Amino acid sequence: MDSQKKLLIALIVACSSLGASVLFSVCWWSFHSKRKRRAQRDGAQSSDSEEAAMGLSVPSLLDRFSSLKMVNRNVSILVMDLKMLEKATNGFKESNILGQGAFGCVYKGMLDDDMHIAVKKLDCGSQDASKVYEIEVGFLSKMQHQNIISLLGYCIHGEARFIVYELMQNGSLETQLYGSSNGSALTWHKRMKIALDTARGLEYLHKHCKPPVIHRDLKSANILLDADFNAKLADFGLAVTEVTRKKNRVKLSGTLGYVAPEYVLDGNLTDKSDVYAFGVVLLELLLGRRPLEKLAPTQCQSVVAWAMPQLTDRSRLPDIVDPVIKDTMDVKHLYQAAAVAVLCLQPEPIYRPLITDVLHSLIPLVPVELGGTLKTERSAPY
Template structure:
C-alpha cells in the first residue's frame, strides 16, 4: 500500500474541504505569531532605549543611589565666589592663587592654627566673606612629603562621600604645598575626647553616631570605591567633626589603592597604638588593618582614654581586654562622661564589636560592612541609625 503525505488526495469528495480549513488555520496562526513577535520586539527595543536614554524629567526627579551616596563635590562650589582667584587646575581640582591663601590665613598667623601634622600645620582661612575653609600647609622638601601631597590631592579629588572630607582646591608656592578643605567646626575626635572638654560634648548616642559615620566612610573606601582604598592612618585625630558632629575621614596622604602596588612591600607608616600587629611585625597590609584601627577608635569612644603609645599593639590591646569581655566589670571602666547613660545591652554589643576588631589575627576581624550593620540599630533615627528612643529602656543613674 502506498504511503500518504499530509497533502496527498485520498478522495476528492471526502478530503477537499477539511484540508483547505487546515491550511487557513495554519496561516492564521502564523500571522498572529508574527504579529505578537513583532509587538514583543518593539516593546523590548523601547525598554532598552528608555533605559539607556532616560527622559530629562526622569533624570531630574530620580537620582541614582550611587549619586545619592556619593554626595556632591564641593570644588565647583568655589565658582560662586567671584573674589576667589584660580590660576589653573590639577586634574579636576582648582589651583587657588597663593596670595589669596596667604591673605586668607592672615599671613599664616599662629592664632589661625587649627592643628599640626607631620609635615606642617592646618590653618583656618577666609577665602571670601562667606567662605571659611581649612588650609593644610605642607613643607615638601623631601620626596615623602611631596608624594603624600600628590597622593592626597589625587585621591580626594575623585572621592565624594558624606563621611569623607571634601577638598576644595590646592595651591603651590616654591617648596610649599597647600590643600584647601571644607572647614570642620568641631575639630577632631581626638580634641573632643582628650582636649580640655574631655568628651563632655559627646553623649553615648553621639559617640555611636560618630562610630557609625566613620564606619560608613571606611565601607565606601573598602567596598564601593573602585579600586578599593586602604586608608592606612585611621585614628581619632584624622576623624573630623562638623558643626552637627557629623564625622568625616581626613588625611589621605598615606592611603593606597588596592592593587596600585605590592601591599607587602610598603614602607611602614602610621601611628603606634593604631597600627595592626601584622602590619607592624610583618608588613602585611589589608583592609583588615583599617578595621583594627577602627576598633582602637571604638575603644577610645568607650573608655575615653588614648591608645597606649610606644608599645606593641598586642600589649596595647591586652590592656583593657579582660574588662571588656567581663560584663560585670565593663560598666565600671567606661568613660565617666557616659557612664550609666546607655542601655547595658548596647554597651555589651559595642564592646564585643571593638574586641573583634582588635583581634591579633586578621582573619578573626569582621569586615567593615559587618561592623557598620551592627552599629546601625544602636544609633537613633535622627542621628542616622534605626533606633527609636521611645522603645529603649535606659539604665537609671544610681
C-alpha cells in the same frame, strides 16, 4: 568567432581578478583601521586605569587644571592663589593653627565670600612630604562621600604645597576626647553616631572605590567633626590602593597604637588593618582613653592589651567606661559596642569582620534621627 569568445573570456577573468583584488584591499584596510582604533582606545583606558589606581601626580594636575578642575559633574577643585590663602588665614598666623602634623600645620581661614576653609601647609623640601602631598590630592580629587573630607582646592608655591578643605567646626575626635572639654560634648548616642560615620567612610574606601583603597592611618586625630558632629575621614597621605599593595611591598607607616600587629610584624597590609585601627577608635569612644598611655617616662601601656580581658567581662565592663558617659546608655547597647570592638581587635586578621559587617552591627545602636535604626524615648535617660 573563436577569437572574439576568447577575448571576451579573457576580459571577464581580468575584470573579476581586478574586482577581487580591490575588494580584498578594502577589507584589509578596514580591518587594520579598526584594529588600530581599538588598540588606541585600550591604551587610553589602561592609562586612565593606572592613573585612577595610583592617584594623579602634581604635574598631571597642573597640566589639566587652569583655574578650575571638574573631576565629575558634581565635583570641582579650585587652583588657588597664594595671596588668597594668606589673606584668608591672616598670613598663616599662629593663632589660626588648628593642628600640626609630621610635614606641616593646618590653619583655619575664611575666603572673601565668607566661606570657612581649612588650609594644610606642607614644606615639600623632602621627598616624603612631596609624595604625601601628591597622594592626598590625587585621592581626594576623585572621592565624593558624605563621610570623606571634601577637597576644595590646592596651591603650589616654590617648595611649599597647600591643600584646602572644608572647615570642620568641631575639630578632630582626638581634640574632643582629650582636649579641654574631656569629651563632655560627646554623648553616648553621638559617640555611636561617630563610630557609624567612620565605618561608612571606610566601607566607601574598601568597597566602592575602584580600585579599593586602604586608609593606613585611621586614628582619632584623622576623624573630623562638623558643626552637627557628623564625622568625616581625613588625611589620605599614607593611603594606598589594592593595586599598589599587590604590586609593591608597602613601607611600614602609620601611628603607634593604631597599627595592626600583622602589619608591624610581617608587613602584611590588608583592609583588615583598617578594621583593627577602627577597633582602637571605638575603644577610645567607649573608654575615653588614648591607645598608648604613659606609665613612666620610658614606659607605655597599650590600652588594647589592658582593656581586652575586661571588655568581655560584663561585671567589669561598666566600670571602665568613660566617666562622662557612664550610666547614660542601655547596658545591652554597651555590651554590643564592646563586642564589636573585641572582634575588630582580634590579633589574627582572619578573625576580624569586614567593615560592612561592622557597619551593620552599629546601625541598631544609633538613633533614627542620627542615621541609625534605634527608636529612643527622649523623655528619660536609661
